[in-house]
Amino acid sequence: MRTDTMSTRAQRYGAQVNNGTTRFNLWAPDAHEVVVKIRDLDDFSMQSQGDGWFCVHAPCGAGAEYCFLIDGKHQVPDPAAHAQVEDVHGYSQVVDHNSYNWRCTEWKGSPWHRTIIYELHVGLLGGFKNVEKCLPILASLGVTAIELMPLHQFPGTRNWGYDGALLFAPANVYGSPDDLKSLIDTAHELGLMVFVDVVYNHFGPDGNYLSLYASPFFRSDEQTAWGSAIDFRRTEVRDFFCENALMWVLDYRVDGLRFDAVHAISEKNFLVEMAGRLRSSVTEGRHIHLMLENEENNALLLEKGFDAQWNDDIHNVLHHLLTDEDQGYYGDFCENPTQKLATSLKEGFIYQGQNTRHGKPRGESSGHLPPTSFIFFLQNHDQVGNRAFGERLPLLANRDALKAATAAMLLSPMIPLLFMGEEWGSEQPFFYFTDHHDELAVAVREGRRNEFADFAHFVDKEIRDRIPDPNAEATFTDCILDYECTRQPLQMEWNDFYRQLLALRHLEIIPRLPGTRAENAVVLAEGAVSATWHLGDGNQLRMDINLSSSSVKNESAEQHGKIIFRHRVDDQNERQRVLPPYSILVSV
Numbered sequence: 175m176r177t178d179t180m181s182t183r184a185q186r187y188g189a190q191v192n193n194g195t196t197r198f199n200l201w202a203p204d205a206h207e208v209v210v211k212i213r214d215l216d217d218f219s220m221q222s223q224g225d226g227w228f229c230v231h232a233p234c235g236a237g238a239e240y241c242f243l244i245d246g247k248h249q250v251p252d253p254a255a256h257a258q259v260e261d262v263h264g265y266s267q268v269v270d271h272n273s274y275n276w277r278c279t280e281w282k283g284s285p286w287h288r289t290i291i292y293e294l295h296v297g298l299l300g301g302f303k304n305v306e307k308c309l310p311i312l313a314s315l316g317v318t319a320i321e322l323m324p325l326h327q328f329p330g331t332r333n334w335g336y337d338g339a340l341l342f343a344p345a346n347v348y349g350s351p352d353d354l355k356s357l358i359d360t361a362h363e364l365g366l367m368v369f370v371d372v373v374y375n376h377f378g379p380d381g382n383y384l385s386l387y388a389s390p391f392f393r394s395d396e397q398t399a400w401g402s403a404i405d406f407r408r409t410e411v412r413d414f415f416c417e418n419a420l421m422w423v424l425d426y427r428v429d430g431l432r433f434d435a436v437h438a439i440s441e442k443n444f445l446v447e448m449a450g451r452l453r454s455s456v457t458e459g460r461h462i463h464l465m466l467e468n469e470e471n472n473a474l475l476l477e478k479g480f481d482a483q484w485n486d487d488i489h490n491v492l493h494h495l496l497t498d499e500d501q502g503y504y505g506d507f508c509e510n511p512t513q514k515l516a517t518s519l520k521e522g523f524i525y526q527g528q529n530t531r532h533g534k535p536r537g538e539s540s541g542h543l544p545p546t547s548f549i550f551f552l553q554n555h556d557q558v559g560n561r562a563f564g565e566r567l568p569l570l571a572n573r574d575a576l577k578a579a580t581a582a583m584l585l586s587p588m589i590p591l592l593f594m595g596e597e598w599g600s601e602q603p604f605f606y607f608t609d610h611h612d613e614l615a616v617a618v619r620e621g622r623r624n625e626f627a628d629f630a631h632f633v634d635k636e637i638r639d640r641i642p643d644p645n646a647e648a649t650f651t652d653c654i655l656d657y658e659c660t661r662q663p664l665q666m667e668w669n670d671f672y673r674q675l676l677a678l679r680h681l682e683i684i685p686r687l688p689g690t691r692a693e694n695a696v697v698l699a700e701g702a703v704s705a706t707w708h709l710g711d712g713n714q715l716r717m718d719i720n721l722s723s724s725s726v727k728n729e730s731a732e733q734h735g736k737i738i739f740r741h742r743v744d745d746q747n748e749r750q751r752v753l754p755p756y757s758i759l760v761s762v
Contacts, residue, residue: 189269199227202226205244207245207246212234215234258340274351281362284318293320297650298655306356309357315669316672327343329380367463416448420451473522493507493567506525519695522588526539545588548589554591606649692705725752737760743759
């Protein structure tokens, strides 16, 4: 029977411990000679294995610090290092994943329909050990999964994680590999799943040395926003990323992965291969869940091994309805926004082949997919952090309208996602932050500010210059959340609101989700929609929501079942079939 351990699968990349020795592997097709330098030990010449591979067995074990010397002139870390001693430029460290003694050995995960995601940044909570301390709070809130923003080793001491250079090594400023495993162990003991956000579409601009000795890793004929595209046509490249994903699932026992910006990966068949390899790697009965971020709305991927996609469409139209913002990508959602909201509630994607404001078709038909194929959020790291001043929704939207939208998110059949601090109505900014230096720091700062040059508010360069410098330490520290602030009255009100809704989801929605399908969604008036779903147990879920500032008559409403939640709707409104401003009524 297959067991989820490092020793039971074939691996080509990285350093692998076996009975007191370590096998070092490196794919370096441009190199003539490769030496592994082991600190406090001899240097060892690696033998060519053909097809660009170099290998050597050395008399060292876990904890050994090493690097590679390429052709006598380039000293580089292991691109598949499972830990780094210092930064992305320094020595790598040998890790024995089999040495950790797991406590929660019977954990199999949870079915996808039970998922309620809480996205968080490990660095802002103070590292793996501090995140572990927060887990009981999150479990008691009612979430069932935490999603960790990328953990890959990055340059400096702070980063969003999307500038990762060494994808196998958890950032050492967060803690050790065993600290991460303890966090995951504790989460499982509390009944929480753990997802990790992985970035396979590009490497960060600092600390990636692959082009020095493995130029075939990249394509010369295709460029992305981050430089030359990764060449997923090559078996060696596919294996690199598949082995990384397998490491998270098997060695760290995470319950799933979120794949960042897969629209930047042109070889979609690689993604299908990845999903197949991951699902075939785990023991029978173990749940793993695979999520996508994909601007192209490729619905077909959701039928080929992936559970769900972050649904930017429903976020974007709701954000427009809540704030009236219409610049940038919100421009694609400000025409007939109420109809667009109805489409998303019924079919998932809004763009299913229609042209965007740039005149290009986007998306594929998605109405045949179950509602659980779509992850519904009002805030996340992108949608808050990619704002110039990192404002959260409580600063931008009417409070009652935001509460109605929040109820729609938490009581719809889609999979809800919360962003750290959202559950107490945090108004604290979440900025984009990095720790680059010299010319790269200047380029990142100016590039960040110039991203907003086409926005009316930021045409004036003096205003753009007020956008926080991503590299300033204060930009990071200003984002650090204080979970103790939930004791303040307004924060307690929001927290109680989320707890109530999550309890209702567990009681009334989750048990009925398997087999659920959308029935209809109709526009009642500008800003108001009525949506219905046929639940798996035969009942109907109905949601009537009004995000406008005017009362709306709902003549076609025929109350059935029981009302499970109402916001700003009293008995008289119900009898008169009226939805007041900023209200929602949910029944089963």
